[in-house]
Amino acid sequence: MSSELPKALREYFEQSRVALALASAEGDNHLVLVSPAFSRLTGYEPEDVVGRNCRLLQRDAANVEPRARLREFLTRPSQPNVRTPIVNFRKDGTPFVNLLYMSRLRSIDGKASYIFASQFDVSRSQPEMLAEYDEQLTATLGRLVPIASDAGIVVEGTLLTIANSAAIVAQAKMMLAGLESPPDA
Template sequence: MEPELPHTLVDYLEKSRVALAIASAVGDLPLLMVNDSFSTLTGYAPQDVVGQNCRLLQREAPNIEPRARLREFLTNDRQPNVRTPIVNFRKDGTPFVNLLYMSRLRSGDGRTNLFFASQFDVSRSQPEMLAGYEGELSATLGRLAPIASEAGIVVEGTLLTIANSASLVAQAKMILAELEATTDA
């Protein structure tokens, strides 16, 4: 049975300028909601992706290291969050490097019922755009915690997992260059 999302949480996430998604921790981790910023970033409307696993954004990209990080996060209940660049594709097929942030949303009894995810295109971003995203995500998480708490949900993880944004942008640019080189060949 899929958990019902509290209306206050949904209302807050829908208003965020950060691309956000909530997935169930049950089964194949189907998306329960995506906001307008997610749709703007990916080209997918909610009806295109809700009920499906977010891996549909990866299509056939190998994403070996990011997938390993995500598997570790999903299987290690003690790991509160994960941050990794991963190749995704917009609905129109255009590739981009997504700086994916995921954290657990736990019920009052400590069980992970939901996953919170944020997406940001670092393919061609400027450092100031990434800094703006980091600020927006930090503010989103700061405001999300008390709203979620009122609904009996505990937001796990913090942005202390981000070591060096500049290196993530550089890594993303290298990933995109490799992807473009293989598609041009």
């Protein structure tokens, strides 16, 4: 399916320093394209994940609140985007807390064609690294909008600035600590 994507969009993903994924807005939201930065972050190569739902990164993590936020986004077409920390696992089984951002890409006629996603490991990051990621993601979205527009695709919603990066990092560390602690006997 990635061959059906506009060439400029495919090239954009190839060059992005930010971990990006593009999923179908239909059915089970299977992945159609991932960036090399996604592969570096997760350890999964495109052939491992294209055609599969990104939930494979969650394995058996509970992720109750993040999953509820993601379900709400996916079932509410009027919601332009979502941003939430979620426990994911690299291909080698190493857990990390992913600060996931998702937005819809719509065709000119308003039909949601794709779901755009960005991933960032906040498990062990510092607030200044998160601020740098926010800057990179904002720049990424700024460059993506005209590329998508030229291909007749509208990027829905805008990135909202994180009010308190330190709080997100602290939440991520608590999520990871909960994963690494043995369950109560």
